[in-house]
Amino acid sequence: MIWVNILFITLVSFLLLSDLIFVKAINSSNIITVVTAFAGALSGAWGAYKLQINKENKKEEKQKINSLNKALFILLRQINAMTMFKIDLEKVQEEDPIVRAFQIKAWKPNPYNDLKFNFEELSFILDTEDLNLLHELFIVQESFEQAIETINQRSIYFINKVTPEMELKDIDNKKLTIDELKTEMDNNKIDGLVYATDNMYEHVYGTYQQLEDVELKLFNFAKSQYPKQKFIRVEKN
DSSP: OHHHHHHHHHHHHHHHHHHHHHTTOOOHHHHHHHHHHHHHHHHHHHHHHHHHHHHHHHHHHHHHHHHHHHHHHHHHHHHHHHHHHHHHHHTOOOOSHHHHHHHSOOOOOOOOTTOOOOTTTTGGGGGSTTTHHHHHHHHHHHHHHHHHHHHHHHHHHIIIIIHHHHHHTTGGGSOOOHHHHHHHSOHHHHHHHHHHHHHHHHHHHHHHHHHHHHHHHHHHHHHHHOTTSOOOOOOOO
8 A cells, every 4th residue: 555655646746747847837946846745755655654564563573472472371281281180190109000090090081172272373483493393383282182182082981991890890999909800800991991091191291291392492482583572481390
């Protein structure tokens, strides 16, 4: 729009100058007047154009800062979720995989559908030297979703497959050895629960570490791009 205005002003000034020539009314005073008016109009239009560009740049910068803070907030919420699971897993000290599998009860399934990055908003990272950071965010998003999926699937398996048999045989109220447990329970269900539990441990611990690493990288990236801006960060003890 600004360039249209500049073109219009230029055209009007040219027509004014042409009109003065054709009516033979031109003289040195007319030339100075026209040139001065033309220069003033052109300068004004250029100033307005630069002001508009400056406003757009500030708006774009603000959007980028907001996008980085939103991504950091999502990362911190993902870290918090993994931390809660990790704390509960660390409460179980048993090393035997079967005993451990039965000591960890089912958690209520939660898809955490709102904890997703907006990669379209973060695409500007591709124009920086840290372009691989966007790929790392994509990887850690997949890792978080997979960790939640393993937790939920293990909980569903425990509730639907293991719990009914334990209640039927009153196993939860008996102090059974591993051999006795294998005798009382369907071994396929025991193996399935052990596999699901081990898989859950692996994903929770692995994802937690990935999230912490990427959160630090994204925070450092944000500060390097906008040193004077404040970004979300949780201080580690």
